[in-house]
Every structure is written in C-alpha cells, then in structure tokens.
Amino acid sequence: MQQIINFVIRNKTSLLFLLLFAISLGLTIQSHTYHKSKFINSANFLTGGIYESANGVSEYFSLKKQNEILVEENNILRTQILNGSDSAITTTALVDSVSYNGRYKIRTAKIINNNYASTKNHLTINKGEKDSIQEDFGVITSKGIVGIIDNTSNGYARVLSILNTKSKINAQLKASTHIGSLEWNGKSSELVQLTDISKFAPVREGDTIVTGGQSSIFPQGIPIGKINSFVLDVSGDTYTIEVALFNDMTNLSHVYIIENLDTEEIKQLENPIDE
Amino acid sequence: MNSVNLNSILRFVVLILAQALVFNHINFMGSINPYPYILFIILFPVNNNRTLFIFLSFMLGLFLDIFSDSGGVHAAACVTVAFIRPAVLKFAFGMIYEHQSIKFNNTEFGNRVIYFSILIVIHHLTMFLLEIFNMSNIILVFQKTLFSSIFTLTLCVLISVLFSNKQQ
Numbered sequence: 077m078q079q080i081i082n083f084v085i086r087n088k089t090s091l092l093f094l095l096l097f098a099i100s101l102g103l104t105i106q107s108h109t110y111h112k113s114k115f116i117n118s119a120n121f122l123t124g125g126i127y128e129s130a131n132g133v134s135e136y137f138s139l140k141k142q143n144e145i146l147v148e149e150n151n152i153l154r155t156q157i158l159n160g161s162d163s164a165i166t167t168t169a170l171v172d173s174v175s176y177n178g179r180y181k182i183r184t185a186k187i188i189n190n191n192y193a194s195t196k197n198h199l200t201i202n203k204g205e206k207d208s209i210q211e212d213f214g215v216i217t218s219k220g221i222v223g224i225i226d227n228t229s230n231g232y233a234r235v236l237s238i239l240n241t242k243s244k245i246n247a248q249l250k251a252s253t254h255i256g257s258l259e260w261n262g263k264s265s266e267l268v269q270l271t272d273i274s275k276f277a278p279v280r281e282g283d284t285i286v287t288g289g290q291s292s293i294f295p296q297g298i299p300i301g302k303i304n305s306f307v308l309d310v311s312g313d314t315y316t317i318e319v320a321l322f323n324d325m326t327n328l329s330h331v332y333i334i335e336n337l338d339t340e341e342i343k344q345l346e347n348p349i350d351e
Numbered sequence: 352m353n354s355v356n357l358n359s360i361l362r363f364v365v366l367i368l369a370q371a372l373v374f375n376h377i378n379f380m381g382s383i384n385p386y387p388y389i390l391f392i393i394l395f396p397v398n399n400n401r402t403l404f405i406f407l408s409f410m411l412g413l414f415l416d417i418f419s420d421s422g423g424v425h426a427a428a429c430v431t432v433a434f435i436r437p438a439v440l441k442f443a444f445g446m447i448y449e450h451q452s453i454k455f456n457n458t459e460f461g462n463r464v465i466y467f468s469i470l471i472v473i474h475h476l477t478m479f480l481l482e483i484f485n486m487s488n489i490i491l492v493f494q495k496t497l498f499s500s501i502f503t504l505t506l507c508v509l510i511s512v513l514f515s516n517k518q519q
Contacts, residue, residue, distance in 0.1 A: 104427060
C-alpha cells in the first residue's frame, strides 16, 4: 500500500490520469442515475447546432419514406373524422391541439440525432425551452411512443428513448387493464420487455400493448407494440412479455410532443404534505 | 513543430465530427459501430509532453460524450488508453521506441497492427464495461468489444494507410 501511494505521489502523470479517470467515472455514474446528467448532454447550443445542420442534409435521404408515413397517418385521421366516433382508434389520445380545454397539448418537432445501437440511447430534437418544451413531456410518433424528454436547452431537447435500459414506462394490455412496466434489456432495437403483468391477465400473442393511464406523462391508450412472445416468471406470479414495437426506431423523423396540462395538479394531489 | 501542432488540432476536430456524424450512425448488423476517433490517441506524436497528451485525450473523450450522450464513458476509455500507451508502444515496437524517434509511417506493418489492436481492445473494453455497467451482462460487453474492435481496427488501418504521407 505504501508503495502504491509513493508511486502516485512521485508521478504527476499517474495522478492526472487518476483525477481525470475519476471525473469521467463520476460523470458516467451520474448519467446512470435518472434525471441527474445535467452537464454532459447533446441538447446544447454547440452539438445541437451541429446535429441540426447535419440533419439538414441527411433528412433528404428519407423524404420519401417520411412522406409515406405522413400520408398513412393522414389516412387514419381522415377515416376517424369521416366515421365519427365509430372509429376503432378513438381511444388514441390524438387530442385536438387547437382547443385549450383539452388535457393534452401537442407540439411537433423533428429528430435531429437518433441513436439505437448502444444500451443507453438518447435522441435529440430541434425544439427546446423557447418552444415551451420541458422535462417529462412525452414524445410519440403517429405509430407509437418514442420516449420522454429528460434534458432541455434553449433551442434543443434530449429524449430518453424507450430503447434505454434506464427507461421505465407504464403500459397495459389493450384488451384488459392489467398494467405493467415497459423496460428494455438492451438487445434488439425492435423488442422491448413488459414486466409485472399479473398471471391472471389474458395474454395472447399478437395482442396490442398500449400506454397505461398511471403515468402523468403519456395519455392512456397510445399504441406501443404487439406481443411477440411471453414467459411466466420464475416466481410464477407475473408474465414477462416481449413486445414488438410498432415504431421503427431506426427511422424516425417527425415526432409529436405531448404536454399533460394537468401534471401539476396530479403531482400536488399525490404528494399533498411533504415538499 | 508548428505544423505538427496544426495537424493535431485538425485531426482532433475532424475525428470528433466524423465520429459523431458518421461513424456513430453506421449500426452495422443492427448495433455494431466503429470508433476510429481514437486514431487521435494512437497517432499522437510520441516525443511529447505526457501530461498534455492525457489531458487532450480526456477532452477528446468528453467532447464525444457530449455528442453521444454517454456520460463519461468515452472520456474514461480515452484517458485509460492515453495512460497506458507508452507501455504498449514499448511492447509493440521494442527498440525503436527506446530511441524516442518513432515515426508511425516508417514502422513495420505487423508491429503497427499489433499496436493498434491492443489499444483498440483496451479502449473498447473500458468503454463498454462502463456503458453497460452491469456484471450480469458481461457476455454482452465482450461480444460488443469483439465486434466493434474488429470494425474499428479495419477502419483505423485503412485510414492510417490512406492518409499516411510517405516522405522517405
């Protein structure tokens, strides 16, 4: 031990190395704790600006595909309007953003940096505080959910993707109201895992999974994916379900940001005394 | 001397931008990405101030962390690689390094590949260990390290061959 200490004191290079390594280790650990990674994120002026200008070029490569997605969505919305309340997807909370009496306010944004290859994926969008985007707003596309905003700067915001092992989202079966939490094991960008579904739930392959009403971030009933396979846990009480996402997370461009106007009220109700 | 500094600064900026905008989005076979930005550390002039070198490597990693939202993962890996580089140099090049007169363009190809691969594997292993940060996924760490290392090594050798200015 004495020798090690002597060695470190004698050697300024090793000392610097240890210092810098400790700093980066600290930053890493901080980034593993939800809502703490304040300094190191891509939603700042410099990286946001660079990503935006790079995206200005690369977005042209997927224009055709994005157009198809938009037309498809228009088609769904048109069908909904023409068929009145008979439509199958009235529960999807694509609430009219013009009416301010609604519970949700919807804004659009564009993804300027998309990651899905690591185990901790984040996305960057081109809207920030100056467009009234704040932390804990939900991000969805016309097909399903994308993630939750976890850091904002003036002009940009960072989204904690559902393809992040830190992400935990309340979800339920569409057919019944059994809720569970949606996580990701870091393996495939097409499959996420829904855990803690009670063994009494009627789980069948191909069933749809939607967001649950328990969180104040997403409205109830936003589509997530469909059941690919499921196993009963070792304890025998809950199912772990592999969910195939509706969204192609590798090809995202236009997204909607959902603000729940009642969040404050809900939070106040839930923690009435402390804080 | 001045052109060496200029060259290093240029490399620093270009490699960060190339990594952030191009190489981070390759996603070969779904999730394999190369990290050729560590060429900056690999090819940094040898007879130089070590303290400065370690600090620059830290900054390189930190910038990349900001771009790819990864906390301090790249910074930690870069600092580690920068710190152990002299030992690896000695191992890979032997006598030439002892004379402090090494020029990467003039070294033998085999030695250079050994030197590259040791540094790349150490860098990737540190990085993925910290990124995944979970001992139960250790297989995933090794798997990612292996595949990414092969990819990075290929790219690094190609880039260093392409951009080497042969001035015999």
